[in-house]
Amino acid sequence: KHRKGVNFSDRGMTLEQKINESNKYYLMEEIAVVHKKPTPIQIVKVDYPKRSKAVIREAYFRQASTTDYNGVYKGYYLDFEAKETRNKTNFPLKNFHDHQIFHLDECLKQQGICFTIIRFASLERYFVTPASFVIHAYREKDKSSMTLKEIESHSYEIKSGFRPTLPYLEAVDKLIADRKSE
Amino acid sequence: KHRKGVNFSDRGMTLEQKINESNKYYLMEEIAVVHKKPTPIQIVKVDYPKRSKAVIREAYFRQASTTDYNGVYKGYYLDFEAKETRNKTNFPLKNFHDHQIFHLDECLKQQGICFTIIRFASLERYFVTPASFVIHAYREKDKSSMTLKEIESHSYEIKSGFRPTLPYLEAVDKLIADRKSE
Numbered sequence A, B: 001k002h003r004k005g006v007n008f009s010d011r012g013m014t015l016e017q018k019i020n021e022s023n024k025y026y027l028m029e030e031i032a033v034v035h036k037k038p039t040p041i042q043i044v045k046v047d048y049p050k051r052s053k054a055v056i057r058e059a060y061f062r063q064a065s066t067t068d069y070n071g072v073y074k075g076y077y078l079d080f081e082a083k084e085t086r087n088k089t090n091f092p093l094k095n096f097h098d099h100q101i102f103h104l105d106e107c108l109k110q111q112g113i114c115f116t117i118i119r120f121a122s123l124e125r126y127f128v129t130p131a132s133f134v135i136h137a138y139r140e141k142d143k144s145s146m147t148l149k150e151i152e153s154h155s156y157e158i159k160s161g162f163r164p165t166l167p168y169l170e171a172v173d174k175l176i177a178d179r180k181s182e
């Protein structure tokens, strides 16, 4: 593996790295503008050394209030959360946080295109699942996971490739078409 | 004025504080979902003390690649940058950074609703200006500022008030109407 700036091989890339690479490609080709949101940090102490850049010396992780990614594509607002599991037959719903589900729901009410990208790492399979299904599953009483079968039947599967590494907008096109035919 | 978890007076609030308050109101009322992007930080060293939360001990500010705010409103993607000046007759274009102008331009190409909110602090006046005008001014040769007159004639002025503190979506409605009539 030789990497510099961009990965030569997608082996060993995390889901987030693949999405970030894909977003760079989409931006460069002017196909879409999607960015990962920075982790929110509460900064307490900063040193300003002479002749050198500011150093944060005390800071804490804060609770995010949104999902990982959002952006714009053909006039549509996109919002999504990316998650991985090593499980082979189901995705545990505890991997989602309340604030992520709440945020996806709020964005849906504003007619955003909202979804999750779930990677089954052991199977090397990727699913783009509409947020409406995930929210419903998350809120269902006594339901602790979505089975692979459920995910298969409610999602668009995408294949990891090259340029972009993870062509998730193909699935987004289908979500947009589904919405139009509703 | 008595609020809870909110500033008691809007005197002394910065532009960003006013926008953040407004966004809370818009979210609570399910009018729009707009969040400020966290400052991107490169984390180098984290301590994990026993029985207490993780402390970031060395980190650096990174260059942002987007504007301050984005979100979704009635299906529209919103993207904007907020800026203040104490000047009384013009707004210096050097207050914008290349990456902000680039980002606004990329989002415009994807049909986002893109704009700036400029506060003339000494005048207590607020303007919502379409990104297309700001980008054009920024790229004009030998132009170092936008005059107040130019801003007045290319913007929708908004008034600071109560619930929301800064009702910028009123101006956004006009930008959307303008786009439709183009």
Ligand SMILES: [Mg+2]
Binding pocket: A068, A081, A082, A083
């Ligand atoms: Mg994630």
Ligand SMILES: [Mg+2]
Binding pocket: B068, B081, B082, B083
């Ligand atoms: Mg700003």
